[in-house]
Amino acid sequence: MSTLLIVDDDVAICRTLQLHYSSQSHTVITTHSVNDGLLAAASNDIDLILLDLKMPSKSGLEGLTDFHEVVPEVPIIMITAYHDMESTIKAMKNGADDYIHKPVDINELDQAVERALIRTDEEHTNVPISTDDANQNKNKHFRMAGHSPAMREIYKTIGLVADKPINVLVTGESGTGKELVARAIHESSHISEGPYVAVNCAALIETLLESELFGHEKGAFTGAVKRHHGKFAMAENGTLFLDEVGELSPAIQAKILRVIQEKEYTPVGSSTVFKSNARIIAATNNDLQEKVKLGLFREDLYYRLQVVNIGIPPLRDRKEDLMDLMQTLLCRINREMHKSISHLSVEVISAFHSYHWPGNIRELENVLTKAVALSPAETITLDLIPEYISACPQTEFDSTMPIQTSLDEMEKCHVSRVLNSTGWHKGETCKILGISRPRLRRIIKQHKLIDPSGSDHEDIEFEEDEALVN
Ligand SMILES: Nc1ncnc2c1ncn2[C@@H]1O[C@H](COP(=O)(O)OP(=O)(O)OP(=O)(O)O)[C@@H](O)[C@H]1O
Ligand SMILES: [Mg+2]
Structure with missing residues (x-):
């Protein structure tokens, strides 16, 4: 059996993974910083490293290069709460063997561990290390x-x-x-x-x-x-x-x-x-x-x-990407058109989820561009999107949710639907959803759901996060 080194500042994750992999007869060493991890790697015969991306003193991304110097032949699986394109590409370029997202799906991690250990057994070849930041x-x-x-x-x-x-x-x-x-x-x-x-x-x-x-x-x-x-x-x-x-x-x-x-x-x-x-x-x-x-x-x-x-799968098979795509495209279109559209009505989002997007992201971009151009206010409402999309029956909404849809996304969509159906009556909504008021409040805050009673529209606010789209 193999020796695994887990480097994560989160003690609970270290302990859980230690229990899990010890039960599979692996030897597991845990450390909570890159430097301690390097010491452990240098003084033990390690087969695989599970490395957290974000740690207080030195990040796992920086640590990757150090681990490759100390134990060049040992594969490294990055574990991270970041889901974006840049950190994934950077970690893979810096020589990570795989990249797993938090919250950790243990089956996914098991498969990655198995793949990495098999590769080590065969002939381990790392991607060349490049620390070039110039292109970021x-x-x-x-x-x-x-x-x-x-x-x-x-x-x-x-x-x-x-x-x-x-x-x-x-x-x-x-x-x-x-x-x-x-x-x-x-x-x-x-x-x-x-x-x-x-x-x-x-x-x-x-x-x-x-x-x-x-x-x-x-x-x-x-x-x-x-x-x-x-x-x-x-x-x-x-x-x-x-x-x-x-x-x-x-x-x-x-x-x-x-x-x-x-x-x-x-x-x-x-x-x-x-x-x-x-x-x-x-x-x-x-x-x-x-x-x-x-x-x-x-x-x-x-x-x-x-x-x-x-x-690349079609958009209809990965509708959980819709919110992120809409945010990125809206920021891009706003910049190009010198507009500042920051809201989409719940009905628009719902219709977008129901529609099957035969033209994929280009079609979404075109629809949003027209809507931004025509919108007199800060909000894109149902009347600004083509009828063949707005007329999509909302009942399709749930059935078209792909199997990969995250619980988070489901929660957001479902809670906003129930809130709208009760006219934002919180007690009624809690009863239907079977949750407490504090929990409903947390969900509303977390997903930035907005009570329309104070305004003309039922809006979901988007953060204009320039850092995300530059
Ligand atoms: N994941 C994404 N994030 C942000 N924008 C995207 C994404 N995918 C596509 N786009 C945008 O959608 C539009 C279409 O993308 P692109 O031209 O790359 O598609 P394509 O597959 O090459 O299309 P075609 O087959 O028609 O040539 C572009 O404006 C692109 O910027
Ligand atoms: Mg093309």
Whole structure:
């Protein structure tokens, strides 16, 4: 059996995990700070470290680097109450093997522990340590909202692949955030100072796309009045994002395969061979595997492009991300339009939860943009959103809640519905919910539910947290 080192300033968590893993016949050592943990790691034969991200004297994130110096071969699982994209990517880039969120789901942790121990048994390879903070501010520009389990996995994968010279294929329905993921990979990588060049493979006819990608010589074709550098040249030392890669013609597929395999290409009308070191990220909303089966997409190129595949689920399957997305998008739209919309009525939120969002986050962004533009006050009310959304029956609301919906989210939605149905009669609401008045008060405060009787609208206030969206 293995020896686990748990480093967490929360004594109760240490004790619980110690009991749990001791009962599985592991030896468990607990410490409450990074420095004590380092001493324990140096003087014991440790197989795995469970490290809390936030601790008073030295954070686990800083500690990660120290642990890697002291015991480079020991895998580290970060445990944290933070759910955001930046800390997940940073921890994974700094060499964490996995990332578990508090409150700890013991099954999830067990699986992570098992995976890490198996990997140690086989051959443990850590992600290269990078302590480069320079991109953090830039990263924030491409911050992705959403804390659903699927999004957390995506942040982990972004952190894991960012610095590796491997091609990534991002898949997902239209508007799910494929380009945003591509940008996040670029911005989190060591080549973030290099160019990020995007090309839409579906936008141009074959001959133009070829010249757009690889460039052309003067006189290569009618209208080629001067030499043109292609996107591969522009993406030198940086990232080339091939959007809608499923639309590539067979001829261009062959040329891209050559760049990936041989790292070289020839501009149209030229005999000179150029080298390319651009990192390729591709995206598609087609089923590429199906296209391969139908003979429409080269199998060899498919496997070369999708060394790692990041699949983004549609918004309707992760509605627990809606609140976070709405907040992020509202702040973004407010800034762009110089407006200060800070409220959404409960009915709007309810309708948004009921709607199935075929256009995903882009559709949500468009709906919010129109509503912000039209809103005369600080609140987005039901009349400002399209009828096909506002007319969504509220009874669908519960049934469409995905299985991953957090209790917190359920609580907020359900309590606000009951409050509205009783006209905010607290006694009646407590009776229906079967809870005490102090508890109801706590929930109202926690979720910022607002009694509409004092105003014209039933509003839920959003914090304009600039730090979250810069
Ligand atoms: N998780 C997210 N957090 C914040 N904004 C997001 C998120 N996902 C997508 N968006 C926003 O939604 C819009 C659509 O995203 P994006 O262009 O990346 O989608 P896409 O999958 O590439 O779409 P398409 O298939 O149509 O090209 C963008 O404005 C983007 O900023
Ligand atoms: Mg796109």
